[in-house]
Amino acid sequence: MTSTATAPTRTASLVSSRSSTPFVVDLAAPWAPVIAFSLQRVTKTYRQGRHSLRALKRVDLEIAPGESVALHGPAGSGKSTLLHLLAGLERPTSGAIALGTHDLTGAGDRTLSLIRTLEVGFVFSRVGLISTLTAAENVVATPTMADVPPADRRRSALAALESVGLADQADRLAAELSESQRQRVALARALVNEPTVLLVDEPGATLDSSARAEFLDLLDGVRRDRGLTLVVATDDASVAAHCSRRLALKNGRVAEAR
Numbered sequence: 001m002t003s004t005a006t007a008p009t010r011t012a013s014l015v016s017s018r019s020s021t022p023f024v025v026d027l028a029a030p031w032a033p034v035i036a037f038s039l040q041r042v043t044k045t046y047r048q049g050r051h052s053l054r055a056l057k058r059v060d061l062e063i064a065p066g067e068s069v070a071l072h073g074p075a076g077s078g079k080s081t082l083l084h085l086l087a088g089l090e091r092p093t094s095g096a097i098a099l100g101t102h103d104l105t106g107a108g109d110r111t112l113s114l115i116r117t118l119e120v121g122f123v124f125s126r127v128g129l130i131s132t133l134t135a136a137e138n139v140v141a142t143p144t145m146a147d148v149p150p151a152d153r154r155r156s157a158l159a160a161l162e163s164v165g166l167a168d169q170a171d172r173l174a175a176e177l178s179e180s181q182r183q184r185v186a187l188a189r190a191l192v193n194e195p196t197v198l199l200v201d202e203p204g205a206t207l208d209s210s211a212r213a214e215f216l217d218l219l220d221g222v223r224r225d226r227g228l229t230l231v232v233a234t235d236d237a238s239v240a241a242h243c244s245r246r247l248a249l250k251n252g253r254v255a256e257a258r
């Protein structure tokens with residue numbers, strides 16, 4: 001299903017379940033966004049004591065809906081910083097970022113948080129499951145699910161686990177799962193709000209090469225089935241090779257890679 005088909009319903013339910021003073025994020029536009037991400041002259045500078053470090057330098061970039069994109073570069077090149085900016089988890093120091101029709105740079109904190117909830121699925125490099133919760137409980141252990149009735153939460157968790165091939169593990173504790181199953185639970189958690197973009201930091205970094213390849217195939221299957229835009233950050237050329245478009249990061253600069 002496309003984001004434009006699901007967006008009005010998702011907006012309505014999130015607003016009504018969360019807020020007595022609804023505010024509107026325009027997800028109901030009857031056209032598909034032509035661009036998933038647009039970045040214009042994006043710079044990110046971190047303060048490090050008395051010094052400052054430019055982690056990203058004047059990045060211009062467009063990513064189309066449904067693309068599969070690797071951000072590939074060595075440690076410290078700016079991959080995670082760029083991924084966090086795309087997710088609206090951090091703000092650029094200068095420049096502009098749009099996610100579909102949303103201006104991430106100009107959005108206030110509450111709007112940015114709602115855009116993240118509705119549009120973005122993020123899988124962190126450390127999957128961060130709670131060992132004492134089951135797989136299903138972990139999938140919905142997010143603040144955004146707190147007000148959803150338990151039966152609906154359960155249904156959402158099972159649907160997300162099903163889509164990563166783990167429906168039969170729903171009631172097992174995270175501590176009892178293998179590392180590749182834990183990664184898939186983290187992926188299910190990222191999918192539970194039916195995002196339009198999926199961002200994955202170092203996919204499969206803790207897996208052996210065959211399990212990693214399986215996880216990358218799963219990511220691509222999920223992208224195709226759901227019509228998602230997929231962006232992964234990796235320092236591993238074999239992981240980047242799984243994506244149809246590769247962007248090379250070096251010292252905070254981004255270039256198309258062949």
Ligand SMILES: Nc1ncnc2c1ncn2[C@@H]1O[C@H](COP(=O)(O)OP(=O)(O)OP(=O)(O)O)[C@@H](O)[C@H]1O
Nearest residue numbers: 046047048055074075076077078079080081082235
């Ligand atoms: N919160 C922060 N405060 C200060 N400096 C930071 C911060 N986050 C990142 N940096 C610096 O910005 C640069 C880019 O870091 P970033 O984590 O984006 O790179 P990366 O390519 O993802 O590296 P890695 O593969 O090691 O995760 C690095 O020099 C890093 O030290």
